[in-house]
Amino acid sequence: xxxxxxxxxxxxxxxxxxxxxxxxxxDATFEDLGMDSLDVVDLTLAVEERTGVKLEDEELEDVKTxxxxxxxxxAKS
Numbered sequence: 001x002x003x004x005x006x007x008x009x010x011x012x013x014x015x016x017x018x019x020x021x022x023x024x025x026x027d028a029t030f031e032d033l034g035m036d037s038l039d040v041v042d043l044t045l046a047v048e049e050r051t052g053v054k055l056e057d058e059e060l061e062d063v064k065t066x067x068x069x070x071x072x073x074x075a076k077s
């Protein structure tokens with residue numbers, strides 16, 4: 001399931017945020033990708049829309065990388 005969620009994150013980041021796919025990895029921070037906290041909220045809303053997995057604001061406080069977010073979403077799926 002984690003790879004499926006990673007694929008969803010990659011699709012959203014490339015399609016909705018125009019981030020080149022080769023810049024996206026589990027270790028990439030959202031800051032590295034040029035995203036601010038509002039972008040991360042938009043990302044989680046898009047993930048929820050596509051997967052049904054809702055990440056609460058307090059769950060995002062310690063999320064720094066794409067991998068962190070994928071792991072949080074995978075744990076809730």
